[in-house]
Amino acid sequence: MIKDNFGSRIDEVRRFNRFFTRKIGVLREGLLHSxxxxxEVRILFEIANSDNPTASRLSRELGLDAGYLSRILTRFEEQGLTERMRSENDGRQFIIRLTQEGIKLFxxxxxxxxxxxxxxxxxxxxxEQQELLEAMHDIENILGKESFKFSETFFLRNHRPGDIGWVAHRHGVLYAKEYGWDERFEALVAQIAADFINNYKSECxxxxxxxxxxxxxxxxFVVxxxxxxxxxxLLLVEPKARGLGLGSRLVQESIAFARRVGYKKLILWTNSVLVEARHIYAKAGFKLIEQQEHHSYGKDLVGETWELDL
Known part of the structure; x- marks a missing residue:
């Protein structure tokens, strides 16, 4: 009986796959009337939206055979859509970027x-739109948890009940321990998090x-x-998870989301003592545009405003 039920579930998943691929038009010979x-379009998307992508990273992120990916990238280069540049950090790696023609096509x-x-x-x-988005988020969360087991030691998901309290609590604990900031910082985080929930717009x-x-x-958070x-x-990475690229991954996911929903600029406010976070922001392309001294949370600090044009 259990086996029969599982077999029917397999059939249901396959039925949904057929329905969804037909609905979004991926069965057409040329995607998006091209x-x-x-x-190929997915590879172009990853190159356009990733931070210094390499062939090995694209292969890993997209789950593509390295040889198959290499042939596609070669065709892109021959068509003048992409170019390879030697990495400044690792001479053995080549960064793949879209040319002006590639940017135009994308x-x-x-x-x-x-x-x-x-x-x-x-x-x-x-x-109905909200119901659809929530169902899509549920599918992504459930299946994403399994897929990340094979590629990274962490996985990303949308917030759930209880998460906002964790955000305020861990900010208060970690910033007190690592920077000596008092409870007024935790109060600020709690207020920001509460405002996010009370005014939450899932579409943006x-x-x-x-x-x-x-x-x-x-x-x-992207607000x-x-x-x-x-x-x-409120970018935060627990000490036990540092060194895994999680901070950069969270920022890149935020940038990708901001672009998808149509924002033109992403801004943030931080403090100069948060060296690791500042490094992540600079690496992602943010530019420091303003600094101002202030006394907050029991410390003399230098606040900073950073911007990223999307």
Whole structure:
């Protein structure tokens, strides 16, 4: 009986896959009314939205055979869409970037993709759109947890009940221990987190939670500031999870989300003593635009405003 039930579940998953691939049009010979396949467009997307991607990283992120990926990248180069540049940090690695022609093509394909999704959403009511997004998040969270077991020691998900309390608590504990900041900083974090929940807009805001071995080890928020500007807030990585690239991954996921929903700029406020975080921001392309001395949380600090054009 159990076996029969499991077999029917397999059939249901396959049925959903057929429905979904037909719905979003990936079965067409050319995706998005182009001559490019789903895999080729996905590779272009990763190159456009990743921080200094290499062939090995693309192969790992997309789960593609290295030889197959190499042949596609060679075709892209022959078509003038991509170029390879030797990494400044590791001379054995080559960074893959879109050329101006590649950027032009990707922009066209990206807009077509947004238009197709808009057509799907426009026929749904506001309530139906929210139900769809929540169901998609559930699928991503459940399946994402398994896939990360094979690629990283952590996995990322959207916030759940109880996570916001964790964010405030761990900020208070860690910043007191590592920087000597008093409880007023925890109060500030609690207020920011509470405002996020009370004014949450799922279509343009995101709280990303990182888990490792079923334990929360990191978080970051993307919060709307205006129609075109979002704020990156409350980046935190637990000591036990540092050194794994989690901080950079959280920031990159935030940048990718901000781009997907149409923001033009991502801004953040931090303090000069947060050296590791500042390094992550600079590596991701943020530019320091303003510094100002202030006395907060029982310490003399230098506040900093950073910006990233998307």
């Amino acid at each position: 001559s490019y396949s789903l895999t 922009s066209i394909l990206d807009q077509r993709s947004r238009d197709e999704v808009a057509e799907i959403l426009n026929v749904l009511s506001e309530e 805001e995101r709280c990303i939670i990182a888990e490792m071995n079923s334990e929360i080890v990191g978080s970051v 709307q500031s205006s129609e075109t500007v979002a704020k990156l807030r």
